[in-house]
Amino acid sequence: MNEVIPDTKKMHDTCIMIEETQDSAVLDDVDLALINCLQLDPRASWRTIGDALKVDPVTVARRWQRLQDSGTAWVSARATGHGRPESCLAFVEVDCDLTLLVEVRDMAFLSRFLLRSLASVPGIVGSRAHLVTEVFAIGDDWKLQVLDATQRAVMTDRPVRYKYAPTDQRHHGKTFDAVDRQLILKLGEDGRSSIAELTVGTGLSESTVRRRLAELTSRNQIVFRCDVSLPLSGWPS
Numbered sequence: 001m002n003e004v005i006p007d008t009k010k011m012h013d014t015c016i017m018i019e020e021t022q023d024s025a026v027l028d029d030v031d032l033a034l035i036n037c038l039q040l041d042p043r044a045s046w047r048t049i050g051d052a053l054k055v056d057p058v059t060v061a062r063r064w065q066r067l068q069d070s071g072t073a074w075v076s077a078r079a080t081g082h083g084r085p086e087s088c089l090a091f092v093e094v095d096c097d098l099t100l101l102v103e104v105r106d107m108a109f110l111s112r113f114l115l116r117s118l119a120s121v122p123g124i125v126g127s128r129a130h131l132v133t134e135v136f137a138i139g140d141d142w143k144l145q146v147l148d149a150t151q152r153a154v155m156t157d158r159p160v161r162y163k164y165a166p167t168d169q170r171h172h173g174k175t176f177d178a179v180d181r182q183l184i185l186k187l188g189e190d191g192r193s194s195i196a197e198l199t200v201g202t203g204l205s206e207s208t209v210r211r212r213l214a215e216l217t218s219r220n221q222i223v224f225r226c227d228v229s230l231p232l233s234g235w236p237s
Contacts, residue, residue: 035067075225096123
């Protein structure tokens with residue numbers, strides 16, 4: 001089996017966390033600019049972001065920790081799937097104000113995910129799947145647009161190693177193995193996990209983590225993105 005299946009228990013915990021923490025969150029201009037920087041480069045260093053915002057890197061890291069801990073903003077990663085004609089892309093609405101973007105190898109696997117994995121999560125009483133027949137734009141490309149030209153230049157005038165690749169540009173020859181799944185699932189929890197944190201979290205050696213992560217990104221088989229709670233972003237819900 002080549003799909004990377006997230007921990008559905010953590011989906012349930014995420015629903016609860018969002019409800020309990022976001023009500024009291026308030027975003028200022030620096031918070032929004034920080035999120036915008038991470039939308040441009042989700043794994044950028046705090047020093048680079050600090051240079052863009054003219055803010056001390058320690059302050060940037062502290063602000064991000066607060067945003068992440070409150071569930072206000074987060075960086076995640078996901079597998080890009082096969083990109084073959086039989087693969088299936090769908091939006092899944094879950095009855096806890098959560099929407100999932102799911103990409104699996106075929107319709108049969110999507111059915112198993114909805115009826116077995118997702119349905120077994122405590123507290124989820126229903127879900128609705130909407131199949132994607134054509135992609136015109138994707139959430140990976142959505143940005144807050146609060147940075148000025150100079151700030152954007154700092155973030156973009158450098159190689160970005162983790163960028164979404166359209167389906168027809170993905171590498172189709174290599175399937176995911178157990179090591180790939182370990183890394184992708186850990187990065188799904190926190191897309192900014194360091195090499196050291198991934199080493200501890202997966203039990204793999206540092207050299208293996210570095211090599212496999214480089215392979216996944218060079219083949220465009222993993223996507224990193226920064227998201228923000230829409231009601232707190234200043235954009236209409």
